[in-house]
Amino acid sequence: MTEVAFVLGTEAEAVRLAPVIRACERRGVGHAVIHTGEHRAETLERAAFDRFDLSAPDITLDVGPGSHGKQTGMMLAGVERALAETDPAVAVVHGGTNSALAGAVAASKMRPEVVHLEAGIRSFDRSAPEETNRVVVDHVVDHLFATTEKARWYLVREGITELRITVTGSTAVDALESVRDRSPPESEVLGEFGLRAGGFLLVDVHRRESVDDPERFRSLLEGAARAGSARGLEVVRPVGPGARDRSEGPGPDGPVPVRTVDSREYATFVRLLSASAAVVTDSSRVQEEACILGTPCVTVRSETERSETTEVGANRLSPCDPDGVCRSVTEALDADGEWRNPYGTGGAADRILDALPVSAEREEVVR
Incomplete structure (x- = not known):
């Protein structure tokens, strides 16, 4: 049974989502990975999936490069087909890529509850395509997982109810710890x-x-x-x-x-x-x-x-x-080089999985 579908297409997304995918594997949560092809599949798999000992994506769309409109449109159609095939209870996207935008919009019109990791990140530069993507994604998903209290505050200021927001810390901490343990x-x-x-x-x-x-x-x-x-x-x-x-x-x-x-x-x-x-x-x-x-x-x-x-x-x-x-x-x-790390001390992947509307122990969807 596919409980969680991860939609991703870039190395940055794969690196940040890898700890959550590994947590699903460790805790018996049925999941599927949908790779949009925003970055080349072989590059992404070599750079991220192999490094974190993850299986290859379950579905690869091979969308490839193109204008923002063309690329996002092709992803929307492809992700819709992939979600229909995997039929997950929850769809997870990350960050502000075109893959995140396509995944969130496609899933919001279908069965899954939609989750955005790294929600609330803002540069306030609307000339940057990723800023538009982030804002749109945050306003169409069901659950928003923010890395910091400041990101949570931005979301509340935009009118999103606090009941939909969870502050988890950053999975980047988990990913960096894993890389240090597994690399030369x-x-x-x-x-x-x-x-x-x-x-x-x-x-x-x-x-x-x-x-x-x-x-x-x-x-x-x-x-x-x-x-x-x-x-x-x-x-x-x-x-x-x-x-x-x-x-x-x-x-x-x-x-x-x-x-x-x-x-x-x-x-x-x-x-x-x-x-x-x-x-x-x-x-x-x-x-x-x-x-x-x-x-x-x-x-x-x-x-x-x-x-x-x-x-x-x-x-x-x-x-x-x-x-x-x-x-x-x-x-x-x-500078003295001493600062407080605002992104947490690790364990974000497990906190995210705990907060998803699935049960890792019984492998059943929580309605």
């Missing part, structure tokens, strides 16, 4: 790249507005390189297929001293993030993970959906000019 030791990973703990800055940027604008991208790298040089720190950027052409090569003022390394495998990246002196990023996920791991973070954006990280002093927003990035990285390195 830090010393082995650092040795592979010739790095030492605390001896390098990590640069992880992937948004189109960061990497597709050559001038902006070069400014970002120059600022990081300048800050690293002043502290005797190498600047390292992990890249995946297709990224190297954008990050290498000389600019008008000569090459930027940033080393690219051929790894975007999640467990390896976590080791690098944990061992780095600081990280420069534009990623929502990395901001949260850096805060949890105790790594100072500089976010080259004017806003963040992870405002808890800036409030506790783990993260700084920075303009994307060389002086601004250099100044922000220097401030991050000079």
